[in-house]
Amino acid sequence: MSKLTTGSFSIEDLESVQITINNIVGAAKEAAEEKAKELEKAGPTLFPGLESYRDDWNFKLLDRYEPVITPMCDQCCYCTYGPCDLSGNKRGACGIDMLGHNGREFFLRVITGTACHAAHGRHLLDHLIETFGEDLPLNLGQSNVLTPNITISTGLSPKNLGEIKPAMEFVEEQLTQLLATVHAGQESAEIDYDSKALFSGSLDHVGMEISDVVQVAAYDFPKADPEAPLIEIGMGTIDKSKPFLCVIGHNVGGVTYMMDYMEEHDLTDKMEIAGLCCTAIDLSRYKEADRRPPYAKVIGSMSKELKVIRSGMPDVIVVDEQCVRGDIVPEAQKLKIPVIASNAKIMYGLPNRTDANVDDVVEELKSGAIPGCVMLDYDKLGELCIRLTMEMGPIRDAEGITAIPTDEEFADWVAKCADCGACMIACPEELDIPEAMGFAKEGDFSYLEELHDQCIGCRRCEQVCKKEIPILNIIEKVAQKQIAEEKGWMRAGRGQVSDAEIRAEGLNLVMGTTPGIIAIIGCPNYAEGTKDVYYIAEEFLKRNFIVVTTGCGAMDIGMFKDEDGKTLYERFPGGFECGGLVNIGSCVSNAHITGAAEKVAAIFAQRTLEGNLAEISDYILNRVGACGLAWGAFSQKASSIGTGCNILGIPAVLGPHSSKYRRALIAKTYEEDKWKVYDARNGQEMPIPPAPEFLLTTAETWQEAIPMMAKACIRPSDNSMGRSIKLTHWMELHKKYLGKDPEDWWKFVRNEADLPLAKREALLKELESKHGWEIDWKKKKIISGPKIKFDVSAQPTNLKRLCKEA
Amino acid sequence: MVDTAKNTKLFTSYGVSTSKTVTPEIAAKLISKAKRPLLMVGTLTLDPELLDRVVKISKTANIPIAATGSSLASLADKDVDAEYINAHMLGFYLTDPNWPGLDGNGNYDTVIVLGFKKFYINQVLSAAKNFSNLKTIAIERGYIQNATMSFGNLSKADHYAALDELIDLL
Numbered sequence: 001m002s003k004l005t006t007g008s009f010s011i012e013d014l015e016s017v018q019i020t021i022n023n024i025v026g027a028a029k030e031a032a033e034e035k036a037k038e039l040e041k042a043g044p045t046l047f048p049g050l051e052s053y054r055d056d057w058n059f060k061l062l063d064r065y066e067p068v069i070t071p072m073c074d075q076c077c078y079c080t081y082g083p084c085d086l087s088g089n090k091r092g093a094c095g096i097d098m099l100g101h102n103g104r105e106f107f108l109r110v111i112t113g114t115a116c117h118a119a120h121g122r123h124l125l126d127h128l129i130e131t132f133g134e135d136l137p138l139n140l141g142q143s144n145v146l147t148p149n150i151t152i153s154t155g156l157s158p159k160n161l162g163e164i165k166p167a168m169e170f171v172e173e174q175l176t177q178l179l180a181t182v183h184a185g186q187e188s189a190e191i192d193y194d195s196k197a198l199f200s201g202s203l204d205h206v207g208m209e210i211s212d213v214v215q216v217a218a219y220d221f222p223k224a225d226p227e228a229p230l231i232e233i234g235m236g237t238i239d240k241s242k243p244f245l246c247v248i249g250h251n252v253g254g255v256t257y258m259m260d261y262m263e264e265h266d267l268t269d270k271m272e273i274a275g276l277c278c279t280a281i282d283l284s285r286y287k288e289a290d291r292r293p294p295y296a297k298v299i300g301s302m303s304k305e306l307k308v309i310r311s312g313m314p315d316v317i318v319v320d321e322q323c324v325r326g327d328i329v330p331e332a333q334k335l336k337i338p339v340i341a342s343n344a345k346i347m348y349g350l351p352n353r354t355d356a357n358v359d360d361v362v363e364e365l366k367s368g369a370i371p372g373c374v375m376l377d378y379d380k381l382g383e384l385c386i387r388l389t390m391e392m393g394p395i396r397d398a399e400g401i402t403a404i405p406t407d408e409e410f411a412d413w414v415a416k417c418a419d420c421g422a423c424m425i426a427c428p429e430e431l432d433i434p435e436a437m438g439f440a441k442e443g444d445f446s447y448l449e450e451l452h453d454q455c456i457g458c459r460r461c462e463q464v465c466k467k468e469i470p471i472l473n474i475i476e477k478v479a480q481k482q483i484a485e486e487k488g489w490m491r492a493g494r495g496q497v498s499d500a501e502i503r504a505e506g507l508n509l510v511m512g513t514t515p516g517i518i519a520i521i522g523c524p525n526y527a528e529g530t531k532d533v534y535y536i537a538e539e540f541l542k543r544n545f546i547v548v549t550t551g552c553g554a555m556d557i558g559m560f561k562d563e564d565g566k567t568l569y570e571r572f573p574g575g576f577e578c579g580g581l582v583n584i585g586s587c588v589s590n591a592h593i594t595g596a597a598e599k600v601a602a603i604f605a606q607r608t609l610e611g612n613l614a615e616i617s618d619y620i621l622n623r624v625g626a627c628g629l630a631w632g633a634f635s636q637k638a639s640s641i642g643t644g645c646n647i648l649g650i651p652a653v654l655g656p657h658s659s660k661y662r663r664a665l666i667a668k669t670y671e672e673d674k675w676k677v678y679d680a681r682n683g684q685e686m687p688i689p690p691a692p693e694f695l696l697t698t699a700e701t702w703q704e705a706i707p708m709m710a711k712a713c714i715r716p717s718d719n720s721m722g723r724s725i726k727l728t729h730w731m732e733l734h735k736k737y738l739g740k741d742p743e744d745w746w747k748f749v750r751n752e753a754d755l756p757l758a759k760r761e762a763l764l765k766e767l768e769s770k771h772g773w774e775i776d777w778k779k780k781k782i783i784s785g786p787k788i789k790f791d792v793s794a795q796p797t798n799l800k801r802l803c804k805e806a
Numbered sequence: 807m808v809d810t811a812k813n814t815k816l817f818t819s820y821g822v823s824t825s826k827t828v829t830p831e832i833a834a835k836l837i838s839k840a841k842r843p844l845l846m847v848g849t850l851t852l853d854p855e856l857l858d859r860v861v862k863i864s865k866t867a868n869i870p871i872a873a874t875g876s877s878l879a880s881l882a883d884k885d886v887d888a889e890y891i892n893a894h895m896l897g898f899y900l901t902d903p904n905w906p907g908l909d910g911n912g913n914y915d916t917v918i919v920l921g922f923k924k925f926y927i928n929q930v931l932s933a934a935k936n937f938s939n940l941k942t943i944a945i946e947r948g949y950i951q952n953a954t955m956s957f958g959n960l961s962k963a964d965h966y967a968a969l970d971e972l973i974d975l976l
Contacts (some may be wrong), residue, residue: 068898074821087823146840659929700875
């Protein structure tokens with residue numbers, strides 16, 4: 001049995017009988033492992049397990065970037081021994097301490113996020129193989145390196161859908177092993193939970209990569225296309241005169257059938273299809289090659305879900321998986337909006353009508369006999385949703401259903417407010433709703449209007465209001481003009497960065513002449529509203545950084561315009577180039593961001609990808625100036641995406657809410673022992689500047705985040721021109737947003753050529769007067785002072801085994 | 807005298823340990839007695855009313871300021887001893903007895919926090935609460951569970967009045 005591989009065979013004696021074996025459990029992986037062993041240059045970690053990266057790489061990272069544990073709760077409520085009070089790092093009844101428990105809490109979030117992406121990938125892979133067959137080629141654009149994350153983990157380079165299966169099985173197997181460690185009485189050391197979290201993060205990027213490459217290949221999404229079309233975005237883009245089908249979630253599989261049905265039945269201009277979160281982004285990528293209608297619109301992120309439903313605009317809502325609110329059915333029911341659950345991961349307790357006749361289901365839903373249903377048959381789903389939308393539109397119009405309060409209702413509710421302050425204490429954003437209500441009572445609605453963008457639509461305020469005021473509706477009522485004007489553009493997700501782009505840009509990145517890559521990725525839990533990410537993106541684009549983006553971040557960047565009425569997507573090119581704004585795609589497209597960094601190491605620097613995570617990560621950490629920003633990160637998927645970046649040596653700044661992830665990775669800049677690497681040429685230790693000084697931390701405001709990210713793009717191996725350019729940006733941004741030059745800029749200076757050109761003389765004077773460095777003023781050269789030396793040929797590495805004499 | 811020792815309702819951190827509420831009088835005494843205090847200031851101090859009181863506390867009690875977030879921008883021209891540091895980083899360093907501090911003279915024994923969103927400072931302080939002996943005093947408008955001591959939830963006017971009382975008693 002074990003000698004069989006995947007495929008089909010026939011038994012000769014049984015004439016006309018063919019036995020087809022689609023998959024032999026374990027055989028595909030076994031074959032893949034055999035194939036991987038044949039790789040001449042493979043690294044040491046093909047098909048890694050829980051322990052594979054631990055000592056050789058993860059512990060090296062965690063030694064410098066120490067886990068900072070900030071518990072959310074003093075107690076552990078995980079098993080029936082408890083609840084246990086762990087405050088002050090006490091140990092609970094099972095023996096685990098506060099550090100270990102919180103390491104487990106963070107790890108649990110990372111594996112949950114990993115599982116979400118991997119399960120999404122499995123769903124799509126199986127569905128697409130069933131629909132298109134295993135031989136469908138992975139045509140992803142101008143690339144030879146199609147799947148860098150898969151290759152790093154498994155050594156494989158799949159060329160069609162079928163060849164992806166071993167990588168999928170690998171992720172699933174390791175996820176099972178990882179989940180098992182969370183059981184009470186298993187792993188208890190915080191540092192090992194962190195190592196496992198890092199491993200899980202690496203798996204997450206494999207799962208995401210699988211999800212995106214299969215949909216790009218099968219659904220004709222843009223293929224590494226810098227010219228991917230502009231897509232309408234915002235609540236104001238919906239034509240309210242047409243029936244409106246609203247799609248919510250992250251899995252585009254089922255929804256493509258709706259778009260096909262619309263097209264086949266000539267309904268593309270008779271109704272609207274738009275959505276929230278990544279399904280909407282991926283719908284806008286569907287069949288982009290020939291760019292034919294229907295053109296799906298993107299409304300926005302999860303924070304808009306309740307606002308859109310409360311607006312009463314949708315005639316039918318379809319949900320699939322991930323980032324879908326739990327109260328959509330009761331909220332939609334109030335406004336006679338049927339809800340269709342199209343994915344087994346979210347079924348909402350609704351009746352399953354998968355086996356029913358579509359005509360019957362339409363009648364059931366139209367009459368309101370059931371509030372919604374589960375429909376897992378995609379062919380029926382496509383027909384059901386479109387027909388139902390076309391029928392519900394006129395019905396709901398005729399009934400005059402609207403959720404926006406009248407002026408009289410609005411005035412009554414505002415007058416009811418007793419200024420008790422409970423809403424403000426309950427609000428996750430700590431919005432001063434009582435103050436805004438107070439001004440509204442006096443006829444000034446501007447304070448309430450300001451809350452619209454800051455409000456994340458969670459309705460915690462309404463839950464605690466003793467007067468039962470529908471506060472969310474109040475805010476949306478005064479923001480109607482603002483909502484109507486929410487019309488922007490985002491570039492449809494373009495897919496991975498091509499090999500050609502890496503070749504063209506790799507040198508600039510490694511040398512530092514392109515100051516860095518800023519990766520702005522999703523989630524809408526911003527402390528001050530959506531415009532923060534726009535400001536951050538604009539600042540870096542104007543400074544010629546490459547800004548890559550995905551998911552909700554990509555959406556929010558497109559919601560705002562400059563004084564000429566142009567969005568950033570219209571102002572900046574879509575290529576992976578200096579000053580490019582590169583919308584890679586939805587959440588799962590984040591794998592292409594890490595993939596781009598990996599490709600710099602593989603294509604530009606000729607490093608082996610196969611089974612070689614530590615060496616690739618080491619290269620990125622020391623040479624590739626990239627920094628992530630997950631400004632509104634709230635979900636478990638965000639924690640796994642970020643942790644996957646961290647293991648690869650890419651630091652990330654998160655918004656203030658992300659402190660609730662309970663864990664950061666911060667280095668002690670004052671401990672000199674932490675800032676040494678080996679020179680791979682001879683194995684000697686070489687001091688480096690504290691760069692980057694964190695792998696994961698939070699910033700309080702977007703103004704603080706900007707200089708932090710610019711600083712995090714500094715890398716030990718910058719050449720002098722690169723260091724000078726990076727210091728220029730960081731110091732200028734620090735002064736611009738924090739009011740003063742940074743205190744520690746001198747730690748990054750190795751010689752006079754590292755100094756920002758425009759301020760060189762003034763900085764030399766400061767080095768002399770403040771830090772006692774010796775300067776030759778005739779030659780304007782630094783004679784002595786720097787603790788770190790510049791050697792253009794040095795090869796900084798954290799891996800002793802890469803050194804020549806090792 | 808503003809009653810700052812009531813209304814400790816919270817929607818941020820959870821668990822069995824809660825900070826002790828303090829009056830401005832007790833807070834002032836604790837701050838005055840601290841051997842090596844640090845005033846940790848967040849970005850909400852961009853509010854001029856709060857900024858004015860931050861400057862007065864720092865000058866009256868001669869306390870250096872750790873200006874986190876983007877608060878340094880408003881403090882740069884106020885003639886106070888203020889230095890920028892990221893709040894999360896500071897929260898971590900405060901748990902390390904070997905941290906040389908912002909001035910190189912060693913770690914601090916008392917940290918007074920002002921100008922933060924509750925959810926953020928509660929998380930930052932939870933490291934110090936669980937993994938150090940640092941004393942933290944929150945003189946915020948909201949009740950900060952993970953501080954050693956804190957004002958309760960206050961109205962904006964009461965908060966300003968409580969800070970004024972504290973400044974008078976320093």
